[in-house]
Amino acid sequence: MNFIQLFQMLDTNQSTNAKRSALVEFIETAHPLESALAIEALTGRRERRQLKPSLLKQAAYQAFADESWLFDECYAAVGDLSETLAILLADQEAVSQTEDPVLAQWQACQRELSKKEPDALTSELLGLLSVMSRDEAFLFLKLSSGGFRVGVSKGLVHDAIARAIDMDRAVIEERMMGAFIPDEDWLNRLKEPVTQNELDARPLPFLLANPLSESDVLELDPTGVAVEYKWDGIRAQLIKTHETIRLWSRGDQDITEQFPDIIEAATTLPSQLILDGEILAGSPEQLQTFNELQTRLNRKRITQNLLKTNPAFFKAYDLLRFDGEDMRTRPLTVRKDTLSQLNVIQSQVIYPASHQDIQTMRLTARAEGAEGVMIKDRQSTYVGGRKTGHWWKWKLDPMTADCVLIYAQAGHGRRASLHSDYTLACWNQNNELVPVAKAYSGLTDAELKTIDQWIRKHTLQKFGPVRQVEAVQVFEIGFEGIARSTRHKSGIALRFPRILRWRQDVGPQDADHLSHFETLMSDSNAV
């Protein structure tokens, strides 16, 4: 089996079992380099973009010559650039070969291509695509342009690896954390006994929280839990061995280089240590919003200037290893006590006597710049994954506003050619509708379909794939925060906006004014 056949099986099978057995069969039968590169792609590790979307578009325009508008129409209908090119430019009659390895060869191809000047590159790419089957072209382009996704979770991949080489899944999980070297020896390395030193530098599986509602909270015994604020930052482990200090995000990314200020601050800590906590923007006294953190993550080089304008710090809330000892089997209270003796910024924790204490903590969360509270079993051990009965999160209700739909655009992927991306607006002082958010999710498929039909019949103007529609439909949106923004006409940017419901009971005149957002903003501390 090769990667193309694996993809076809993953893409056309519904059940997790069928997907898992496809993965196991693939790992067992594929060339080891093919499987290594496939695992790298399936676990989202291949982020390097060899071919930019703009280059793919340029190639398409070259192929369509004076009919470039026709390509744009196709792209709008398909909703995926790689797929559009594959349909239009691959050899329709070619049948994908499903045995011999393809990935190493594709990777070499991509490298060669990316060295070329744009014009030579696009011509060569067109030649390449014209002899590929549609699936080959699609996968080649997806892998090259950094947008590859197929419906398998990392957990499923790890599970399949464990089954294929008959090892414990937890061991595989731990060994698959961190950097992955995609060579022919990958399976042999996974089978090997691991040295202590290697283990020390790797992050441990994160413990994740389950969401709670108010009524769930009332059922908890308050004297059995610890409560702290839920911070809106980047979840990370700070790892200090005898030799190095590393910072790992929950997405298995080594983000050490993005945060030299945090690493610097950690030099005074004892070695043989792992802290679990949150990377936050600003300083403990003055938090900044999540947007500011994003800037740090997106930069290749972190300049001194950026460290000044976008400072970051690490707020610890758990201790997974201390003085070389694995603390994860100790109860939370013990871990917290030990943590409190360390000289690190840490999350304040209370041990409530009543439900009222939990409520009070939650009510002060927004003013503290937090997005809710974390409730943790005092006796709980630290285990990887979303285990029930260990940690819970009780988030603040989102801030809400009623907004008017003014633009709609066809979605991508599953929502291709269905108008599911909405631009929503509120009223300003001059009684104009100004856009405040773009929201994609929250409606049922049936609602989406109905609204899609409405949009098609009530389009005022089309700008390529974007339709301006009559200002009629009102949606209640929820969001987690507001920040000032110079980019948007409304002067504000919402954090994680999504549609809560379609308000068929009100008209556009009932939608919120900009002043509503101003009030919400002044109520929350983090601006």
Add this chain to the structure above:
Amino acid sequence: MVSKKSRHRDPLIIRTPEGLYCPKARAHIDPWRPVDCALITHAHADHARAGSKHYHCALGGEGLLTKRLGQHIIEPHPYGESFSLGDVQISFHPAGHVLGSAQIRLDDGESVWVITGDYKRDLDPTCQPFEPVSCDVLITEATFALPIYRWPSMDQVMDQLFGWWDHHVRNRRTPVLLCYSLGKAQRIMAEIKQRSDRSVQVHGAVANLNIEYEKQDVELCPWQRASESDKGVSTDLIIAPPQVAGSSFLKRFHPTELAMASGWMQVRGVRRRSAIQQGFVVSDHADWNSLIKTVKQSEATKVYATHGETRVLTRYLNEHLGIASERLETAFGIEDGVDQ
């Protein structure tokens, strides 16, 4: 040859609230409200509606039409033979869409108009192949008028279908193919017949139409009503209309694996949105190349496009082929992209 002189003359066909209408023949084409005289291209529900006083259709299509409309006055005409209504000579020509489907040619001695109805250019063992008809004005469908719609060969599709079918039978799951019960279902069954001795079980809606096809000597693979089969996993393919997804019909064959046969399956996002795991690209409509070929072969100097991607087709004809072309809005108010 017909004269193409007077541009200011009243058009032979106009739009009315009831649908396309030829005043000189006093006949509507595929009307969506009851009228006196209806010319019907084919028996699909969006083209053939009940309640009109008198129907004309192509010979071979009257059985399906009766099944769909109930008892009405239906007058069938052999392909290519013309008859008069008023001063207009009318004839039906094969459209290759489904059994008895037709293009309609209208000739008043001044100009010739052809309404294609739905059509395809690919061969289909269940109906007569499309015949190009030259005309002055062509009214063509445009359901799939985008270059992304290029239909694969039926050999390729049937290979895929058999592979998928066998795979799930091996894994003890019942393969279920969802497709339109009129036309697509029988086309798949005829293709199966030509390639194998496999048999299928069909939903009641399909079974009723199968009988009509077999009356017209269309050879289908062996089939049985799904409701009369044993409960449990089936090694036969189940053929049913798309509406059965999520209904109790599928329960008796549990566990099932769903696939859809449709031109829309050409786009991965469309398939995934419909919660269908496997898609087979089989369409009874013309793909992009067929649409362009048909327009060229018609030699029409004016082309109207209706249904689907009309905007794209008309722009392409106007800008790149120099053929005067306009969109013909349907009174459904549906602008584009959501055709059957």
